[in-house]
Amino acid sequence: MTAETARERTRLAWRRTVLAGTVVGLLILRLAGPGAALAVPAWLVLLAVAHRRIGVLGHARTEPTGRKLALVALAVTTLAVFGTVLAVLP
């Protein structure tokens, strides 16, 4: 696999991940109504990191990604915990 193909595939993987995160965000919006505002920061973190990575992967640059990926994992964990609270609340 060439470096360019690897970058393209990774960019597309980020796009798919944002789509999956957006579906979860819409489900939370449907269930929580205005309370979904509490989950917006987690979705924004996913969006911001993906935007940044897609931008960097468009050029032949590299950057440390540990912090960004950890933030994404924490954002998804937050969405899961928020969803759990929604499911348990009467």
Place this chain on the structure above:
Amino acid sequence: MRFVIGALRRWFDADGPQAEGTAPDYRFSLANERTFLAWIRTALALVGGGLAVAGFLPPLRIPHLREVLSVALMLLGAAIAVRAIDHWARAERAMRLGRPLPASRFPGVLAVAVALGALLLLVATVLPVLR
């Protein structure tokens, strides 16, 4: 608390300027990143499934089964997200140090858990109908 801080530091600095070893081929790092993203999408799918169960499934015959299923799916999603970043960091470290990639039982455990959960759910929904 120290465990949490240690884990955060390991994740944050896995490929940073203070990381041990030398940076692997760029393509290997990208492959590791795509594997991480695939796990994150798996986690999001489980969270979405849990939300859909909580919001759209009518109450089941067994009391609270719907809530238990929904919470189980979402907690599994959270666990997968945490494991995704931990595995990414360990794989990145192994590549930097030229060691074999870390072995993991997690995919196997997850497959068995999902299969058992599906079987239990099947029994729980079919048994009351047969009675």
